[in-house]
Amino acid sequence: MVRAGGWDLRFNKRDFLRGLADIAPMTLAYAPISALWGTVAASKGLTPFEALLMSAGVYSGAAQFVVMDLWALATPLPVLFLTVFTLSLRHVLMSASVSRHIASFSKRRASVLLFWLTDEAWAIIERRALTDPITPSYFLGASMPIWPVWFVFGTIGAWIGTGLGDSRTIGLDFAFAAMFIAIVAGFWKGPRTGFILAASATTAVVAKLYVPGVWYILLGAGAGMIVAVLTYREETP
Amino acid sequence: MSFLAVSPQFLLIVFVLGLATYGSRVSGYWLLRGVAIKGRWKAAMDAVPPAILTAVIAPNVFLEGPAEKLAGAVALGVALLRAPLLVTIASGMASVVLFRLHFSPG
DSSP: OOOOSSSOSOOOHHHHHHHHHHHHHHHHHHHHHHHHHHHHHHHTTOOHHHHHHHHHHHOOHHHHHHHHHHHTTTOOHHHHHHHHHHHTHHHHHHHHHHTTTSTTSOHHHHHHHGGGOOHHHHHHHHHHHTTSOOOHHHHHHHHTTHHHHHHHHHHHHHHHOSOOOOGGGGTGGGHHHHHHHHHHHHTOOSHHHHHHHHHHHHHHHHHHHHSOTTHHHHHHHHHHHHHHHHTOOTTOO | OGGGOOOHHHHHHHHHHHHHHHHHHHHHHHHHTTOOOOHHHHHHHHTHHHHHHHHHHHHHHHSSOHHHHHHHHHHHHHHHTTOOHHHHHHHHHHHHHHHHHHHSOO
16 A cells, blocks of 8 residues: 555555445435426426436435435525525534545545545445555546436436336335445444443334434434434443 | 526525534534543543434334334344345335334235
């Protein structure tokens, strides 16, 4: 591994391909969801080119679907901004967590790579960080390839412009849940993890029922972090 | 080139919303870059990945219906057998389809 300041770590094809292989299954799951968003965007009057610009620039499934929900209501831009930022607050926490694994990257390089930090790329990178150091090449391979898939299929969806059927019939809506379950299982380190997960799941479910919006994600994550602090012992590695 | 027509207002919206999503993705890094995290703070940060992933999916698994709960259990079982990620995802998708057919046929 080459470390020499600035653009510190050289491109490593093997690490890039390893990241690509790790994210590839989820990239396949992204395509139909993005196309579905494109059809929704077309129904709200966006042209395929506008769908391309929004998918490439905003690059967030949750945010883009909600923005399309609000589109017809002539929502003021500051309200759209706050809505999208609230939806994206989980990424602040993800970015804080991943910062520990990319401390050797130059600030400029990290700031470019973090553009591609989606939920799924982040989950893959955190799982990799359990066993291996994260190199810029791995980060790039595990995150960036989702981006063209996302905006190309978003454009295709807007161009087709009609419903693509129900993603529930092939269980596609459950693909992300199954992937996250698999990754959570990799974080298991004994009963203490169980308490953290139980606190997170219970809080998220209760918050989902009683708190509007997507605050359940941050509330659930916060509950898990609090339990982690409360059950912390000096000898805990 | 009319298909490339786009209004300045639309470009502004994409730019501003892009700032919101990109800002969230770099702010945690910019805030914590170079900060040494130890002890209880490290315990809290170590809990972020499993806690946030669990919080994201818990409503999908526990609030939808019996099919989603059972499919979640299947995916967890397959994951604990150390199956490759793609196999776990496929088992979750296949079992949720089958359980949905079973619990609400047609």
